[in-house]
Amino acid sequence: MKIAVIGAGSIGFTRKLLGDILTVPELANTTFAFTDISQRNLDMVTQLCKRDIEANQVPATIEATTNRRRALEGADYILCVIRQGGLDAFQTDIDIPLKYGIDQCVGDTICAGGLMYAQRTIPVLLDICRDIREVASSHALLLNYANPMAMNTWACNQYGGVRTIGLCHGVQHAHAQIASCIEHWAKKEGLLAEHEQVKSQDVAVIAAGINHQTWFLKAEWRGIDMIPRMLELFEGHPTYPQTEKVRIDVLRRFGYYSTESNGHLSEYLPWYRKRPAEIPQWIDLSDWIHGETGGYLRHCSEQRNWFETDFPRWLQAPPMEFTPDHRSSEHGSYIIEALETGRVYRGHFNVINQGHISNLPDGCVIEIPGYVDGTGINMPVVGRLPLACAATCSASIRVQEMGMEAAVHGDVTLLKQAMLHDPLVAAICNPEEVWQMTDELLVAQAQWLPQYRGEIAGAQQRLEEAERKGTRVRPRSTHGAARLKARTIDELQQGMRPALASEEPV
Numbered sequence: 001m002k003i004a005v006i007g008a009g010s011i012g013f014t015r016k017l018l019g020d021i022l023t024v025p026e027l028a029n030t031t032f033a034f035t036d037i038s039q040r041n042l043d044m045v046t047q048l049c050k051r052d053i054e055a056n057q058v059p060a061t062i063e064a065t066t067n068r069r070r071a072l073e074g075a076d077y078i079l080c081v082i083r084q085g086g087l088d089a090f091q092t093d094i095d096i097p098l099k100y101g102i103d104q105c106v107g108d109t110i111c112a113g114g115l116m117y118a119q120r121t122i123p124v125l126l127d128i129c130r131d132i133r134e135v136a137s138s139h140a141l142l143l144n145y146a147n148p149m150a151m152n153t154w155a156c157n158q159y160g161g162v163r164t165i166g167l168c169h170g171v172q173h174a175h176a177q178i179a180s181c182i183e184h185w186a187k188k189e190g191l192l193a194e195h196e197q198v199k200s201q202d203v204a205v206i207a208a209g210i211n212h213q214t215w216f217l218k219a220e221w222r223g224i225d226m227i228p229r230m231l232e233l234f235e236g237h238p239t240y241p242q243t244e245k246v247r248i249d250v251l252r253r254f255g256y257y258s259t260e261s262n263g264h265l266s267e268y269l270p271w272y273r274k275r276p277a278e279i280p281q282w283i284d285l286s287d288w289i290h291g292e293t294g295g296y297l298r299h300c301s302e303q304r305n306w307f308e309t310d311f312p313r314w315l316q317a318p319p320m321e322f323t324p325d326h327r328s329s330e331h332g333s334y335i336i337e338a339l340e341t342g343r344v345y346r347g348h349f350n351v352i353n354q355g356h357i358s359n360l361p362d363g364c365v366i367e368i369p370g371y372v373d374g375t376g377i378n379m380p381v382v383g384r385l386p387l388a389c390a391a392t393c394s395a396s397i398r399v400q401e402m403g404m405e406a407a408v409h410g411d412v413t414l415l416k417q418a419m420l421h422d423p424l425v426a427a428i429c430n431p432e433e434v435w436q437m438t439d440e441l442l443v444a445q446a447q448w449l450p451q452y453r454g455e456i457a458g459a460q461q462r463l464e465e466a467e468r469k470g471t472r473v474r475p476r477s478t479h480g481a482a483r484l485k486a487r488t489i490d491e492l493q494q495g496m497r498p499a500l501a502s503e504e505p506v
Helices: 011-022 039-056 068-072 086-099 111-135 149-158 170-188 227-235 245-254 262-268 295-316 331-341 387-409 412-421 423-428 431-444 456-469 489-493
Strands: 002-006 031-035 061-065 077-080 141-144 164-166 204-210 213-221 345-352 365-373 376-378
Touching (some): 031 039, 061 068, 086 295, 111 141, 170 213, 227 245, 331 365, 387 412, 412 423, 412 431
Parallel strands (some): 031 061
Antiparallel strands (some): 164 345, 345 365
16 A cells, blocks of 8 residues: 655654554555655655654655655555645735734634635645546545645545545544543532543544534533533633633534634634734633634744754654554544554544535535445535534635635635635725735735736736825734744743734834
């Protein structure tokens, strides 16, 4: 069996996924084909992974190449973990919208940053799909981890001609939160002894919706329906009322808990990040994921610098152990194991809606439970979402659809219309601000937008003409409501907390 990893220079995902796969004895002979546009990152990750393979004495092999097409030749499975444009492009996804008042924590799913991320990523994914059709195995399956998940998976299935499943770990992480809440509540109620634990596998769940806006419709423990108690469970937890303020407020008003983190969810909705003075009351700065302005960008920047500087120490650290207790909860290895061995795996996957959720549009990408075995990937019908959950998802789906189509066709007007209809952007910006911000983003990211090659000069001209006429919208000068400074290597080594950025013009 051959597994290609595209974007293999990503140390976090590549090494983890390789270890997960090689935990399965039947997959020990796998040939991995690593490919990346950065020879340096590819070499470092390959070196670490080869060392892990040797230490665990498995016969797997790694072929590393910057030639993507060669890596895809004969591949049975393709794992895509790319970040098109890297952190340079990501910086503009955060900083340019911030000048127009759009304060994002992550900016990789929808909102202004997520839409631009799709414009950069989808053309590359369609090129990858072309190579898969031409040189990979005829039954090849693309397992996509790259964000924006829904738009990317939608484009690959509709325009790429490759069977693509989108994979995310949001459901697993939220499932663990629910288990933690039940454990805390059950001990208080005398239903558990102090030494007993509630693990995710003890709680039966069904979650459904769209990626990063998936809702727990079922949560059952020891035959008890926990959905009516969910607000009580989260409000009674020792830490979540501080770190998950947005999610708990949505739970209070909707009656259902969302899978995605506080920082993520806050930027998909029009209610929590539209007034700078109110943002701090909805977030927590103990970790970037709880809502920090540009938090994920800071985290990624620190991790990149740490890895590049600290690589020699990584080589001296103990190798990974390919054992079940070290296997992560990422879906990829379990799907491959189920398809190859027939062992049944149940997870939540991103697939094309074909009546699975009846009150969301057919053809969009949804996230629902699925069962995998030797017969394939089987997705049952969920039915209707609760109306408030469906309404929130529907607003995002139309933004995703416009963003995906704009990326495929290089349609500036459609991209601007997607920005205009995005829930958070619409809560903050007027139409002229949206038009100008989009032009500015197109100009700043021109090198990663081949489909807009004929449109960049026009965008630049519109910006210059507005400047001459005095009609150009004047952006704000702000670091954001709660932006922390990226730590230096020395500060990371000393474990120092990041400092709050001063309110100076950016």
